[in-house]
Amino acid sequence: MGVWSISSRGCLGNRALGNSGATTWVSTPSFAQMCLVEEKFAEGMLPRIRRFLFCGETLAAQTAARLVERFPRAQVWNMYGPTEATVATTSVRIDRSILEKYSALPVGRAMPGSDVFVVNRAGETLPANEQGEIVIAGPNVSLGYLGRPDLTEAVFFDHCGRRAYRTGDQGQFRDGFLFFEGRMDSQLKLSGYRIEPGDVEANLLALPSVREAVVTPVIKNGAAQSLAAFVVLSSQTERSHFELTQSLRRQLAERLPVYMLPRKFVFRDAFPLTANGKVDRARLAQSL
Template sequence: MKLIETIKHYAQTQPDALAFVNDDKTLSYSELWSQSERLASRLQKETVGDRSPIIVYGHMQPEMAVSFLACVKAGHPYVPVDVSIPADRVMKIIKSSKAELLLNNSGTDLDTGDALISVIKPEHLDAGEQLETNPDNWVKDGETFYIIYTSGSTGNPKGVQISADNLQSFANWVTEDFPVENGHVFLNQAPFSFDLSVMDLYPCLQAGGTLWTVTKDMINRPKILFEALKQSNVNVWTSTPSFAQMCLMDPSFSEELLPGLRVFMFCGETLPASVARQLKERFPKARVFNTYGPTEATVAVTSIEVTDDILERYSSLPVGSAKPDTDIVIVNEDGEPVQEGEKGEIIITGKSVSKGYLGEKELTEKVFFSYNGEAAYRTGDAGYKENGLLFFQGRLDFQIKLHGYRIELEEIEYQINRSKYVQSAVVIPFYREEKIEYLIAMIVPAEHDFEKEYQLTSAIKKDLGSTLPAYMIPRKFVYQKEIPMTANGKIDRKRLKEEVTI
């Protein structure tokens, strides 16, 4: 695989160049290569060679990159799981993936319960004899490179399989079509369990750059974040628009803080024109790119540079045109292509499209298919084309993007309704300036002994905390006697949405 061969090339030609920076921890290209070789050799001894997935657990440690590379060198796809994921969800991922091995980079013990899984702590490996892995064993071509678990409507996460070919196509696109240069420092804001992280990790390594990571502690303490950013020398900024919007709240977030910043790349949620405009004002030497794509099509498949002309012409920004080996088709309810300017479902075809969900044949067949001889994916996203540009208009179903995370509202509702304090519940997104700001839980409570609503809310949130990541727990809880219904007996979500926006 070109990507792995390129990393090896950098390990030989620029061995001391930094590949990874996390707080005070660094990893050079030679260290990344040698440590991943050593770990890959160990993995080949621990596994039976059936190319089963390997769970990689941790946060932003350099060992995460080592583990990813070691897994694919040993011929196994990896499943990134961040420490912020609740234990119950981790167990579901372990069982769904049928992984037999877990690499624990967190620095803490992880209770895997009754799961039949071996746990290895990579930092405990000896630096003894150096072995070279056989490239014939590396993950390649259509074989699965990584599996990212996304929200599922039944309460169970689903694993999206991304092949080596899918990833190589994406990495080539970013390094060839965007103004990134060899040796650039890439910002990594997203946890590795979120596919936005792929946008910086692999293009960075393919370009011989340095990945500079933002930890959750930095995000929680902006003062520390900005002190670190000042020393980062970041050239390429990849994040959700929400993270950049948070940074813009501080007047010091400007070219003076990051004089080398040249590229902003956004994905994961809608980029408001106001955010793009502020970034262009504060970073006049940087170029801003808006992109779009679901996890099932390898991070992103469209892009556009947000120029002054684009800002003048569009109040809602387009997400651009498709990458060279990919096509975007807008279809109606009958699956027929629509006319330009007409709204419909976004269909993605081409080399970026995943092979489907791991172990979920019915779910895969529902949304993955062949279109004109190409692999295709029904996104469930609404959009239209105008002058060759794609415009994203939200979800056709109950799936949303919140702060870059893709969330099934039905999964949250499923978990809330499991609480003994809840009779029924509906989750409604609250919009501000065309972007989802937070989630509201509309609840008909069951009988309880709490005197105050905040006590009830605290109890329900405690239940949710054991099954859902923090970003999926609604910010606001509203209690009422009944949930409004439509004439055909369905929940009147339109009415609820109108009520919460008044």
């Protein structure tokens, strides 16, 4: 199996990538999306590639669909798992049937030997289709944080004789698949309503005209005043900023209550990335 490290080499413009003979691609979805901007990023460039593995960020359905189209002989896998549980704890192959059924992609089923379940605030396991905190148990869960017994005690515990970890991530099971639905600690309170920006992002990404989306609070005097949405469109358009904003707000209003709609929309050609290949959310927020 040939594996090509791309995080430090960049994407295109590097002949070594095309000549690498790589069969497996591992990156964040954001890095792959940056590569997909170039039409040359297709099977002809990487003829031996057989699988794409994504973790660390939400994989948008549009990104997965473009990969399936451009690399018809390769498998696209969406994975989930925090560092505390050795990263890739769940996985699912994203094929055309998954893409046709779900606008927000599942992160899959637990790997053999691990248990993944969802609990409420009282720690009680929830049934399918109910949102709660994702918990991981099994031999892949770490012992804790080195030199920080306070943090370890707060999130690690024993479950049925196995090491378990409270991820702080929200999610639910549907159709036997786990769906990641944002961080619990990223919840905001606006006008008396609790809002999860990840929910707004997921609904933006479900719109055909949106390729990438980041939703962040607008902070004034130390408090969240409203939501701002950074958007990369699926294709270029002649429409004005006002027209684009009104169009997205109308489409979102069909999916979300009014209090969850972003007040401000910022359109970008691409998002800045961190050194790890993830969207640089802090840099976007600082630009407001």
